[in-house]
Amino acid sequence: MELLFALTLLAGLYMAWNIGANDAANSMATSYGSKALTLKQVIVVGSIMEFCGAFFFGHRVTHTIAKGIVPIELLDQHLVVVGALSALLSASLFITVATYFQLPVSTSHSIVAAMLGFGLATASQGRLDIDQINWGVMGKIVLSWVISPIFGALLAFIIFTIIRLTLFDRFDIDVVENVFRYLQVGTACYVAFAHGSNDVANATGPIAAALGYLGQETPVWVLLIGGLGISIGFATWGYRVIETVGRRITELTPTRGFSAEFATATTVLLASYLGMPISTTHTLVGSVIGVGLAGGLASVNLKIVQRIVASWVLTVPVACVLSIAIYTILVIFI
Template sequence: MSSPLTFSTILSTSPSFGTTLPPAADAIAVFQNAFLWALVVGFVLAFLLGFGMGANDVANAFGTSVGSNVLTMRNAFILATIMETLGAVLVGFNVTDAMRKEVLKTDLYADHPSHLLLGQLAILGGGSVWLLTATFLRLPVSTTHSIVGAILGFTVVMNGLDGISWKKIAEIAFSWVLSPALSGFVSAFLYMIVDFAVLRRRNPVKCGLRALPVFYFFCIAFNTFAVVYNGSKLLGLSKMSLLAALSISVGLGACAALLFHFVLRPRILSWIYSSEDDRCNGRNNKRHFTFSLPETNPPGVGFMVFSAQGPPRRRANIANVQHNPGYCRVFTACFAGFAHGANDVSNSIAPLVALLSVWTNGSVEQREQTPIWLLLFGVFAICSGLWLLGHRVIETVGQKMSHVNPCSGFTIEFGAAVTALTASKLGLPISTTHCLVGSVVAVGSIKSGEGVDWHIFASIATSWLVTLPVSAAVSAGLMYIMKTLVL
């Protein structure tokens, strides 16, 4: 076996004369030529990882919208493409930096940057193999778990247990437990508010439309603050003060609330009352019905969906009809897609960003920020997987685990999105899958004692448990092969 190709070896053998490049630059060129194949393979594996993530994780984010018949599969995919892109570009850099710099001890590879470079290939390979396998099995697993497991596998092969930053791993593991619990709490709390303030009223539609401006205000203000405060240096947002960020966020949120109240609300009310005879003509006595009138929607409102459902068990003084405008559900679906792009897209390309940085500089320092074009590459791979295979997992989260109507779907996505976006700003690579499933279980349990298919949940929980060790094993195997054949 040949001696390992290290950066110091390249420096000692690089010509000092007869070249237009200084010795260090010439050494970098030699290093890049030696591992150009690894860069190419890395982009291919990163695309496969993003493809598997799009078919799995993004499908989770929009599963409840499709399951509640608010969005068609095609419309969900279109919105996902747009919102995932915005979330990744505007907020996603925080999580990317955490995954590639803080989980493992990069200083251990200072004299052997090629080891870290090839380790990223093992990470990408381990994550993509498991994600694609889980997608074909219709299991909504976590990309974050897959990547962290793959990092552990590669590091153990090269440096044993000492190569891992266990403090950071502990923080991430704690966030995996906290995120579904917090997401479920937010969604359940919001559902109880909606149930009391809207669904139990004599005129739930009218009460719901009164409450919607508040939700629009919070969504727009929260998203804006997440983008502008301590934002991307590439977009010139990193130096904005807290007061300026709050002022902009509150201002845009207020504009959105006023726009809905004075422009959209009258049109929606007019459309609802014009359709009242159709809704009351023998159809609202059914246990569950959903109808959509896309051709008669007022301009600018988008399609509307209303759902009526009698609760499985009787409650005192509770209206048996649930009404909720689907337009709000479209809005929360976009919110969820933005939050997912801000967190999970970054996880999928973090190994590729590290690989490219090491290959470009011949160093493990990785001082530069994640370039936007790499985030866009990750979005392209993810959206490709979503369009081609996303329908397989959407059915599991959106339809099989718990019945989701527009009202419960709204609270599920809202709670999951708030949790995921907050974690993104803190640089915590949590699992959006965990957030959504936690919200589905929490809201389903509140709706009725039989609101959750616990057999489906058990299979999902099992897939979560096996994700980390399986991806770690695949990554360790790939790294061992490369260590034997290449290093």
């Protein structure tokens, strides 16, 4: 059992590293795309703020991932640990492949689908009734996945439109953009903090489940592992996805980057407060598309958007099936 706990902690750290490499990176990509921050500055600022968000505000969503989907209190502790390990490994492997191909996939979708796969696998073995899976919570999570990019896009569209109508018509555009270059440093910190607060749960939730955590208070050291893993992933491999989101969807100026980041961070932080594991990736990409549409549909690279959306569609079934397969294998041999 101690070996299983150790493997789960390592898998959680690996998952946190993946979150930093893929999800956290794209949360700061707009600052790089608008040239408000250099790549090195993005990595330093992002790593610090991601850690702070994860450590100080990450406990609410951890609870949802830990026991909101699969009623772990009804299962043998050994199976819970195996299931948590399976979920972490399957989600992590999928995200690693996506990051390699520079695709900004959702780590939230990955881990939620993987935890669902764990639940379905136990149900297939007769250890859990399928209707005991918290389908109501799953429904709310899936609904939040749909709402968050739309809300982010709408909010970013409105913010950028207000900036364009109130400032561009009164002042020199270059002067306005230069001012927002500095303001965007603030929103970059805001979005990184918000992302850490929400998406750290994708790593810490299964760890908390494996430890038998059932209450609202997540152990501090669990959040510490998550925060450190995200920061390391951001610093070591985050540049791959930063390029896709920051440069390839639409041309980003400081005012557009500010609008997208502010909209994303506000949406994600609100979701963290409500304990909902939404997709920062979807929200940010939706926000970037929103500011792009404010300049006309022609300014959005639809081919890149289609490629990103295709990877989103694949996330849930692939992570779910992979989790079922890994769980089935581990139960046999461990």
